[in-house]
Amino acid sequence: MAEILEQQCTFHLRNANISYIMRLVRGEILMHVYFGKRLSEVRGDVLHRFTAVPEEGFDRNEFRLDRLPQEYPACGYGDLRAGALTVRGEDGVDALALAYVRHTIQDGKPALNGLPATHDRTNRCKTLCVTMEDSRLGLECELYYTVFDDCDAIARHVVLHNTGRQTLTVDRVMSACVDFHSAQGQLLTLSGAWARERYMDWRPLSQGRQGVASARGASSAQSNPFMLLAERGAMEDSGEVYAFALVYSGNFTADVTVDQYGGARAMIGLNDEQFDWQLLPGDHFTTPEAVLVYAADGLGGMSREWHALCHRHVTRGPYASAQRPILLNNWEATYFNFTEEKLLALAGKAAQIGVELFVLDDGWFGHRDSDAVSLGDWVEDPRKLPDGLAGFSERIRALGLRFGLWMEPEMVSPDSDLYRAHPDWCLHAPGMPRLTGRNQLVLDMGSPQVQEYVYEAVAGALTRAKADYLKWDMNRNFSPAATAALPPARQRETAHRYMLGLYAVLERLTEAFPEVLFESCASGGGRFDLGMLYYMPQTWCSDNTDAHDRCLIQYSTSLLFPPSAMGAHVSAVPNHQTGRVTALETRSAVAMGGTYGFELDLTQIDESELERMKALLAQEKSVRDTLLYGQFIRLWNPFEGRGAAWMSLSACGRQAVVTAVRFRAAVNGGPEVLRLRGLDSGAHYAVRGTEDVYGGDELMNLGLTLQFATGDDASYTVILERVGA
Numbered sequence: 001m002a003e004i005l006e007q008q009c010t011f012h013l014r015n016a017n018i019s020y021i022m023r024l025v026r027g028e029i030l031m032h033v034y035f036g037k038r039l040s041e042v043r044g045d046v047l048h049r050f051t052a053v054p055e056e057g058f059d060r061n062e063f064r065l066d067r068l069p070q071e072y073p074a075c076g077y078g079d080l081r082a083g084a085l086t087v088r089g090e091d092g093v094d095a096l097a098l099a100y101v102r103h104t105i106q107d108g109k110p111a112l113n114g115l116p117a118t119h120d121r122t123n124r125c126k127t128l129c130v131t132m133e134d135s136r137l138g139l140e141c142e143l144y145y146t147v148f149d150d151c152d153a154i155a156r157h158v159v160l161h162n163t164g165r166q167t168l169t170v171d172r173v174m175s176a177c178v179d180f181h182s183a184q185g186q187l188l189t190l191s192g193a194w195a196r197e198r199y200m201d202w203r204p205l206s207q208g209r210q211g212v213a214s215a216r217g218a219s220s221a222q223s224n225p226f227m228l229l230a231e232r233g234a235m236e237d238s239g240e241v242y243a244f245a246l247v248y249s250g251n252f253t254a255d256v257t258v259d260q261y262g263g264a265r266a267m268i269g270l271n272d273e274q275f276d277w278q279l280l281p282g283d284h285f286t287t288p289e290a291v292l293v294y295a296a297d298g299l300g301g302m303s304r305e306w307h308a309l310c311h312r313h314v315t316r317g318p319y320a321s322a323q324r325p326i327l328l329n330n331w332e333a334t335y336f337n338f339t340e341e342k343l344l345a346l347a348g349k350a351a352q353i354g355v356e357l358f359v360l361d362d363g364w365f366g367h368r369d370s371d372a373v374s375l376g377d378w379v380e381d382p383r384k385l386p387d388g389l390a391g392f393s394e395r396i397r398a399l400g401l402r403f404g405l406w407m408e409p410e411m412v413s414p415d416s417d418l419y420r421a422h423p424d425w426c427l428h429a430p431g432m433p434r435l436t437g438r439n440q441l442v443l444d445m446g447s448p449q450v451q452e453y454v455y456e457a458v459a460g461a462l463t464r465a466k467a468d469y470l471k472w473d474m475n476r477n478f479s480p481a482a483t484a485a486l487p488p489a490r491q492r493e494t495a496h497r498y499m500l501g502l503y504a505v506l507e508r509l510t511e512a513f514p515e516v517l518f519e520s521c522a523s524g525g526g527r528f529d530l531g532m533l534y535y536m537p538q539t540w541c542s543d544n545t546d547a548h549d550r551c552l553i554q555y556s557t558s559l560l561f562p563p564s565a566m567g568a569h570v571s572a573v574p575n576h577q578t579g580r581v582t583a584l585e586t587r588s589a590v591a592m593g594g595t596y597g598f599e600l601d602l603t604q605i606d607e608s609e610l611e612r613m614k615a616l617l618a619q620e621k622s623v624r625d626t627l628l629y630g631q632f633i634r635l636w637n638p639f640e641g642r643g644a645a646w647m648s649l650s651a652c653g654r655q656a657v658v659t660a661v662r663f664r665a666a667v668n669g670g671p672e673v674l675r676l677r678g679l680d681s682g683a684h685y686a687v688r689g690t691e692d693v694y695g696g697d698e699l700m701n702l703g704l705t706l707q708f709a710t711g712d713d714a715s716y717t718v719i720l721e722r723v724g725a
C-alpha cells in the first residue's frame with residue numbers, strides 16, 4: 001500500500017518495501033533525510049544527526065547549506081556544491097534562496113503537461129507536491145513526488161512558475177536530486193556507440209563529478225538516461241542498489257558528485273549544455289519526469305522493479321500486455337534494392353515459416369534508391385509499388401500476414417520536394433552551411449507547421465496501408481540545435497521544444513491509431529528510453545544483429561528494459577555488421593531474448609533450413625507469453641567473458657525458458673553447469689521434449705547441465721514445465 005505520512009515536519013512516502021523521507025527544517029528548508037528500505041519512523045533531531053548542527057541552532061544565513069543534505073538545492077546561495085536549479089532574473093544574478101510555502105497530497109498520479117510520464121490507471125499511488133519559493137524573483141518551484149504501491153519506485157518532476165513581473169531565465173533545472181550521506185560504492189552507466197549500445201560501464205565513486213550526458217538531441221547510443229549506484233560488493237542477487245532513469249528522449253545529464261565530506265549528490269534531468277528557457281511572467285515550465293528505484297536484492301531485484309514499472313506504469317495501449325507479432329523486416333534482406341515481386345516472394349517464404357507480420361522498411365517512397373534522397377516525400381514510388389501501399393499491403397494480407405511500415409518522419413533530404421518547398425523547416429543556423437549526416441537534415445519538430453506536416457504524412461501512410469505496425473526511425477543527431485522559428489533569445493530552447501513537438505505528434509498519432517504497434521528506432525538503439533516507451537511499446541535494440549554482440553547489448557539493456565521492449569531478429573550469416581557466422585539455433589535463442597523476428601532474405605535459404613526456422617519460430621510462439629511478460633532473470637554476465645545465460649519465468653511460475661550461449665568452444669573442458677534461480681525449490685520441472693524431470697532445488701543448487709554443440713557461440717535452450725499442481 002502506498003502512503004504519505006506527515007509527522008512533525010517530516011514527509012514520509014512509503015510502500016511495503018521502500019521509504020523516502022524529507023524534513024522541513026525551521027519551517028523553511030527542505031532537507032533530504034532518507035531513501036531506501038522501508039522504515040517504520042524516524043525519531044530525534046535528524047538535522048543534528050547528519051550535520052552536527054542541532055536544528056534549533058540552524059541559521060541559513062550562516063553558510064550552512066553546504067553541509068545539509070537537501071531535497072532540491074538551488075545554486076549560488078550557501079550551498080557550494082553543484083545545484084539542481086539555476087535561474088536568473090533581469091539583474092543577471094543567479095542566486096536563489098528557496099523556502100517552503102505549502103504542500104498538498106493527492107491520490108493517484110498527475111499527468112505531465114506535454115511530456116511522457118508514468119501513469120497509474122488504478123489510482124493507488126499517492127503524490128506529494130511541495131511548493132518552494134524564491135520571493136526575490138517571484139519564482140515558485142513545485143516538487144512532485146509519487147510513490148507507487150506495486151513497484152519500489154518514486155517518480156519525481158518539477159514545475160517552475162514565474163509569479164513575478166520580470167522575465168526569468170532558467171539555466172538549469174534538474175528533475176531529481178538525491179543527497180546520499182555516504183558515497184560508498186560504484187556507479188554504473190550504460191554507455192556505447194552505434195551498434196554497441198548500452199554497454200555496462202562501472203566506475204568507483206571518487207571526489208568530484210562523474211556521470212553521463214547527451215547533447216546530441218537524442219538520448220543517444222553513446223549514453224543512456226539511466227544510472228545506478230550500488231553498494232560495494234553488490235551482485236546480481238544481493239546488495240543495495242539505487243537507480244535513476246529519465247522519462248525523456250532528448251538531451252539529458254545523469255551524474256553523481258562526491259563532496260569534501262564524502263557525501264554523494266546524484267542528479268538527473270535536462271542537460272544544461274545548449275539549454276536555457278525564458279520564463280515570462282505567468283509562464284510555467286515542467287521538467288521531464290525522473291524515476292528512482294531502490295532494491296535491497298541486487299541488480300536482479302532492481303531490474304524486476306523496472307520491468308514491472310515499464311509494463312504497468314509506462315507502456316500504454318493494447319500492446320502493453322498483448323502478444324507481439326513475429327515479424328519479418330526486409331531491411332537486411334534487400335536494403336533499397338527491391339521490387340514488389342521480390343517483396344512478395346520474401347513475404348511468401350515468411351508466411352511459410354509462420355511469420356505473422358511483414359514490415360516494409362526504407363526505400364518505398366519518392367526516388368529512394370539510396371540514403372541520399374527523398375526523406376520527407378512520403379509518396380509511394382510507382383517503380384517499386386505500382387499500386388501503392390494500398391495495393392501492396394492488400395497482397396501481403398492475402399498471404400495471411402499483417403502489414404507494417406517504416407518511416408523516418410523527423411528528417412528531410414536536401415534532395416526532396418519537401419526541402420525545395422520549405423528550406424527553413426529544418427534545424428539550421430543563419431550564415432552557417434547546413435551540415436548533413438547520412439545525407440539528411442533534421443526537421444524542426446518544435447514548429448507547429450512541421451508538426452502538422454509530419455502528422456498528416458504519417459497518418460496518411462498508415463491509412464493508405466491499413467498498417468498494423470509502424471517502425472519510427474531517426475537517423476541523425478542535431479548540429480546545430482538552432483531554428484528559424486525562434487527569436488535569438490530563445491535559440492537555446494530549440495532542442496527541448498523539438499522534444500515537446502515530437503511528443504505532441506506521437507500523442508496524436510497513438511490516439512488516432514490505437515491498434516497500431518509502434519516500434520521506435522534511431523539507427524538501432526539510439527533513442528532507447530522510457531520517454532519513447534511511453535508511446536512505442538518496443539524499440540529496435542541495435543543495428544548490430546550479430547547474435548554474439550546482441551548477448552552483450554540485450555543483457556545490459558535488460559537492466560532497465562524488459563524483453564517486450566527490445567526488438568531482436570534472426571539475421572543472415574555471415575552477419576552483415578561483424579562478418580561472424582553463428583548457428584541458426586543461437587541466432588534464434590538470442591532473438592528470443594526480445595520481441596522475436598526475422599531480418600534476412602528467406603528466398604535465398606534452402607528448404608531444410610527453412611524447416612529448421614519454422615520449428616524454432618514455433619518454439620518461440622509456444623512460450624511467447626513467458627518470454628515477453630515473465631520474470632526475466634540474468635544468470636551469466638557476458639561482460640565476464642565466458643558467455644551469456646538468462647531465463648524467463650512465467651507469471652504463474654509454471655514455465656521457465658532457459659538459454660545459455662557459450663562464447664568459445666572448449667575441447668575436453670568438462671561439463672558446463674548453470675544454476676537456475678527463481679524456481680520453487682519444492683516443485684518438480686519436466687524438460688520439454690525429453691523424459692527428464694528435475695527438482696527445483698536441484699536445478700537451483702546442483703544446476704542444469706548444459707549440452708552445447710561444438711563451435712563458438714553455441715547455445716543451449718530448455719523449456720521447463722512444472723509437474724503437478
Ligand code: DGJ
Binds near residue numbers: 331362406543
Ligand atoms: C536505420 C535502422 O536502424 C535500420 O534498421 C533501417 O531501418 C535503416 N535505418 C533504414 O534506413
